[in-house]
Amino acid sequence: MEQLSISEVARQTGLRASAIRYYEQMRILAPARRVSGQRRYDFAAVHQLAVLRRAQQAGFTLDEIRQLFFGFDKSTPVSARWRKIAERKLLELDARMEEIQSMKDLIHGLQRCCRCETVDQCGAGILRGGLPQARSPKPAIQRHRGRAR
Amino acid sequence: MEQLSISEVARQTGLRASAIRYYEQMRILAPARRVSGQRRYDFAAVHQLAVLRRAQQAGFTLDEIRQLFFGFDKSTPVSARWRKIAERKLLELDARMEEIQSMKDLIHGLQRCCRCETVDQCGAGILRGGLPQARSPKPAIQRHRGRAR
DNA sequence: GTAGAACTTCAAGCCGACTTGAACGCAAGC
DNA sequence: GCTTGCGTTCAAGTCGGCTTGAAGTTCTAC
Numbered sequence: 001m002e003q004l005s006i007s008e009v010a011r012q013t014g015l016r017a018s019a020i021r022y023y024e025q026m027r028i029l030a031p032a033r034r035v036s037g038q039r040r041y042d043f044a045a046v047h048q049l050a051v052l053r054r055a056q057q058a059g060f061t062l063d064e065i066r067q068l069f070f071g072f073d074k075s076t077p078v079s080a081r082w083r084k085i086a087e088r089k090l091l092e093l094d095a096r097m098e099e100i101q102s103m104k105d106l107i108h109g110l111q112r113c114c115r116c117e118t119v120d121q122c123g124a125g126i127l128r129g130g131l132p133q134a135r136s137p138k139p140a141i142q143r144h145r146g147r148a149r
Numbered sequence: 150m151e152q153l154s155i156s157e158v159a160r161q162t163g164l165r166a167s168a169i170r171y172y173e174q175m176r177i178l179a180p181a182r183r184v185s186g187q188r189r190y191d192f193a194a195v196h197q198l199a200v201l202r203r204a205q206q207a208g209f210t211l212d213e214i215r216q217l218f219f220g221f222d223k224s225t226p227v228s229a230r231w232r233k234i235a236e237r238k239l240l241e242l243d244a245r246m247e248e249i250q251s252m253k254d255l256i257h258g259l260q261r262c263c264r265c266e267t268v269d270q271c272g273a274g275i276l277r278g279g280l281p282q283a284r285s286p287k288p289a290i291q292r293h294r295g296r297a298r
Numbered sequence: 299g300t301a302g303a304a305c306t307t308c309a310a311g312c313c314g315a316c317t318t319g320a321a322c323g324c325a326a327g328c
Numbered sequence: 329g330c331t332t333g334c335g336t337t338c339a340a341g342t343c344g345g346c347t348t349g350a351a352g353t354t355c356t357a358c
Contacts, residue, residue, distance in 0.1 A: 006304090036355090038304085047271070057251075058256050059252040059256075062345070062346095077265065077266045082259050086260055093253050096249055101246075103206070107238060114227065115228050117226045118227055126199045126200060126202075154334080156335085167317060170336090170337095171315075171316060185323090187336075205315095307351090308350090312346090312348095314343100315342100317341080319340085320340105
């Protein structure tokens with residue numbers, strides 16, 4: 001059973017050693033065995049990190065990936081875990097798509113309709129009905145949940 | 150010429166007073182006149198903030214909005230300013246759309262093809278060719294520019 | 299034995315768009 | 329004169345996903 005150092009794992013996964021340490025700290029990777037203080041990994045860790053990267057590419061957060069790894073009954077196969085968390089994520093991605101689409105609509109509307117000379121005119125126009133209005137009546141850009149009122 | 154207090158402007162724009170102070174600090178709003186230390190606004194400020202909000206809804210950053218307000222020759226009408234910065238933004242939004250689309254493709258691929266029991270299996274599969282692979286050969290999720298190597 | 303590469307931990311920094319808190323100022327009404 | 333309710337400034341905190349730096353330890357090669 002081969003033992004890899006952290007930089008060897010980093011090389012094989014394309015990650016930085018600091019990222020791997022960070023994942024351990026965030027409890028996404030189980031603490032590695034130590035040999036006089038230094039981390040030693042086997043190939044399972046490389047595989048786990050490959051899954052992590054793929055999950056990130058698919059838009060999952062580290063919290064969600066921790067869920068994927070540790071948030072299920074041990075008997076639940078990974079394929080079922082994926083399907084479970086993928087459902088929520090697809091809804092979220094659709095929401096993000098629509099958000100972006102409504103931004104695009106807004107910009108196209110501006111490009112088509114704005115004839116304003118000054119910012120003042122433009123603002124007055126927006127207050128007087130918003131004109132193009134796009135499709136979504138919602139605030140659209142709010143990731144900082146302290147925002148609404 | 151009416152003089153509005155900061156909380157009055159906040160009420161009319163739906164923003165928080167702290168946000169309005171922040172915009173001034175970030176030099177997106179010109180410093181307001183002071184009456185014994187307190188800010189006083191006229192309606193132009195309300196209009197300007199309406200434009201700011203609309204621009205945010207359309208996905209512009211505060212940096213870009215500062216550009217919109219102050220980054221052009223004074224003779225350039227606002228409609229032309231919009232069109233100029235909108236061009237770049239549309240490209241960016243298209244890129245974000247594709248990014249999200251490739252995430253969705255990745256997740257659909259997982260849902261269709263993953264039969265793995267364990268994370269280890271799954272990771273080994275990913276390393277052995279990545280399977281669905283989606284469309285984009287690019288890293289996909291990288292906003293932290295320190296990331297690549 | 300010793301240089302230097304690789305490893306460790308811990309704390310702090312980065313990005314963007316704010317909010318929150320502390321400590322204070324100023325005006326009006328009682 | 330005192331409270332209430334605005335307003336002010338400045339510093340620090342938030343979120344996520346790391347990186348960077350300092351200071352110290354251990355491994356490796358000569």
